[in-house]
Amino acid sequence: MLTKKRHQLILELLAREEVVKMQKIVEQTGASESTIRRDLSQLETAGHLRRVHGGATANHLQIEEPSYFEKSDQHVEEKERIARAAADLIEDGMYVYLDAGTTTLAIVPYLEEKAITVVTNSLPLANTLLYHRIPTFVVGGQLKHSTQALVGYNAREGMLIYHFDVAFLGMNGVHPTQGFTTPDPEEALVKKTAIELAKQSYVLVDETKLDAISFSRVASLQAATIITTTSSEQEAKYSQYTEVVNAK
Amino acid sequence: MLTKKRHQLILELLAREEVVKMQKIVEQTGASESTIRRDLSQLETAGHLRRVHGGATANHLQIEEPSYFEKSDQHVEEKERIARAAADLIEDGMYVYLDAGTTTLAIVPYLEEKAITVVTNSLPLANTLLYHRIPTFVVGGQLKHSTQALVGYNAREGMLIYHFDVAFLGMNGVHPTQGFTTPDPEEALVKKTAIELAKQSYVLVDETKLDAISFSRVASLQAATIITTTSSEQEAKYSQYTEVVNAK
């Protein structure tokens, strides 16, 4: 079977099934496992699908699905340390903004004893805050499927009525010259607004985000303190541009 | 079964049942208990559900509402009929407001095929709409613990930028002279605002709410059509004041 034909068949299977196993593709095409692996790799770099362990899934024209595809197990310890360091910065009486993201989500359990008010644009955060009985305001706006966050122009407008003592933000890229970046422009707008409205902002990132650049610019490094866990070389490098808290 | 498929299945179960037992997931997926445990903790850290002893719950489950578990089948059927009647009124292209409440929640599954945009002030609604991939905007505001709704002055302000073709509202009291009423003044404000902003409003109530009066007045009966299931005498009585749809 021709390469082109195989690729077509794989995409057809995915259009129908959303998730398809390696084994099934091998059966249907009659090609070897190695060949299918190559096919999947190619189709992935071309942006036509997303590989997962054991097969592939449809790629619904979405740039990213971090909340789903993030290896939530992988950096869990790192995240926990970062979250604890962040929580330590929060004091009674503060008005706190918590951005969408798994790291910010990890902060919530540490907030239970504190007398604070939280504002968030994240549905999972809102649910968790509710569960921990922390007074919460939710920013209105368009509900984005992949991250379960409220984003866009309306979200920005909704935020402008608040002011925060501190803001904690997730981020996809942190780079010396390109600053803080994230894939979705509408999400970038919300993050940027949060930074504008907060007396002090913190960006929470694991090591893999350092030196990375994503599509939309949020702000320059000077705009926020970085909380991360990384080598002392990296820490020294970024300390030239802004304050860095190493939660190692 | 692939990891992603399992995750999808788990979320599907939760979208339908709100609570799901370990045992059931194991059966449905054919995977081992260990694997499901891992799945659940991954989905939890990603913010998609909440683990509980013996299984998992949708992360928007009412935390303490005894009535939740004692919902009679009869009531469920009534709600289902009301929800279906409401859904039939929604056409492609409409902008729809869905108020917080279990009856409005029951509408969502019927919306999947329709090309509409929904605005809501309810966290459970937002989660469910997200799951059904219906374009959704969430009204900002203060998160009320008991109903998981966004209420208060900020919520009203956040709503004023929208206009709706139709609004569907839950209500605690419906009375010929006292009109529509609900216990919480801040929630009443939101409902009232929704009615103001909608070309046409519908109040969804089961029979027990008729002739009842609650603390805060929302509007007079003329302001909205009532969708309910009740006797023809009651229907005739309320038809003197406003339009009544009997979903019996």
Next chain:
DNA sequence: TAAAAATCAATCAAAAACGTTCAAAATTTA
């Protein structure tokens, strides 16, 4: 309240899937 049962997190070895390499086969080019 204490014992029994069920469920849990943590651990570990087996199984499955992975990427890489390389030689054979197929295809293209000269």
Next chain:
DNA sequence: TAAATTTTGAACGTTTTTGATTGATTTTTA
């Protein structure tokens, strides 16, 4: 047709996922 190039499938060491087992914890039962 012969040489060069590309594609393929098998082999192999590595990584990821999985299910069974353990002892701890929680819930239920007596």
